[in-house]
Amino acid sequence: MAGGGSNEVKLLGFWPSPYVLRARLALSLKGISYEYIEEDLESKSELLLTSNPVQKAVPVLIHDGKPVCESSIILQYIDEILAGVGPSLLPEDPHDRAMARFWASYINEKLVKALNQTWGGKTEEEKAEGMKQAADAVETLEGALKDCSKGKPFFGGESIGYVDIMLGGLLAWADVREVVKGVKTFDPAKTPLLAMWSDNFGTLDAVKAVMPNIGKLVDYAMVMQPHGAAAAAAAAAAAVAATN
């Protein structure tokens, strides 16, 4: 339609953010075209501040001028109204939907928090505690994958679903963690299903199209690390916890 007003989709983002990556993965997998706008989080745009005044954080999806905030909410919105191609991100059966929501919540509450702590913990003890909790969470998710996938490659079964994207958004930083800290988040020796899952996920064209450059992300992480715990925490907070 002329004028660019109807059904126009914009995404306000910040390239290191795993939450922004979740939104980009969903849009890419669904084949939805949109305008991507990179935000400078140190100098936030008027559009960002008016679209998300409560959190002033990314990602923000703007559809037909109306903002949607929080990656989990954006994913559900995309599924409900943008649809696009392919099967739904959320299953049809109410109980299966509840399980997907449960695991998405678990990923945010347990795994993301723990991983943030491994980067931004104020002491070595805090970071180590984060590492342990992250490992425990990944182990639990291995069981979740087994239950949800029922032998298929993804949490969503044959195709990528809501939980796959919620977890998949974290893969870029998992790669960075391996390079910088020598720790495999999805270790084939400990969690073979998840290791295979991350490979399967990573090879999809729609995923490769939006994954940030790992070398660039490593540089970003390294630039922040040597300046001490406070700066690392601030960087981790900005990049990794811009919004859930």
Added chain:
Amino acid sequence: MYAQSWSSDRALDQLAQHHLDLPAMDHQQEEKVQLLGMWASPYVYKVKWALSIKGVEYEYVEEDLRNKSSQLLEHNPVHKKVPVLVYNGKPVAESDVIIEFIEDAWKGHGGRILPEDPHERAMARFWVRFVPDKLSPRIWKWFTTAGGEEQDAAREASVEQLQVLEEKLTLGGNEFFGGDSVGLVDLSLGALAYVIPMYEEIIGERLVTEDMFPSLYAWMGRFLAAPPVKDHLPPMEELKLRFRAMREYFVKNSA
């Protein structure tokens, strides 16, 4: 409503089709619904109110959280917490997840919990997060800080967040955050309607006054009197004792 939001008929068709595709659960066959809960948990009440909106009959099971039942541990092995809703033997845990399940499973029954419009639904889900992310921690901090400057700061921080809600409610111009009736956001905030007055009484200091928060103050009374809520409230005197004991503990253990 859709005519305002959508200029594309194709998008409207897709939306309608998606909603038609979601299978309505067959409630005509015998269904067994159990709610595992604990009398003082606000999350349990949130679920009770949601079940009430939908008119669902269920069996309530009181759990002793110091001595968790094998049923609870079996149905929520990950968190071992209440509430857990068990629908025909299948468990659902986490109150926000349970409420979305209740909306999905009893689609077409009773009242709506989530808005019909997808964007409004996204906004409602966003405001649900406001409670644990921004509001509750600050109110809790105010309640558990002994006094002095630290408590004043906690109170100010709480007031700041409450003002956000006051503005939202005033601008909305409705009886409830959900419109004419209790909705998802009301359910998420709901426990504060009885908790805040209790904290105020225990501390001896007001937080939400009619002067400062005319809309929110009125909403609190309206919420507690609303049909899905009024017969499903915790035993207030027992709860007050419990909160008093908590406050004493925190005051004693501070500084």
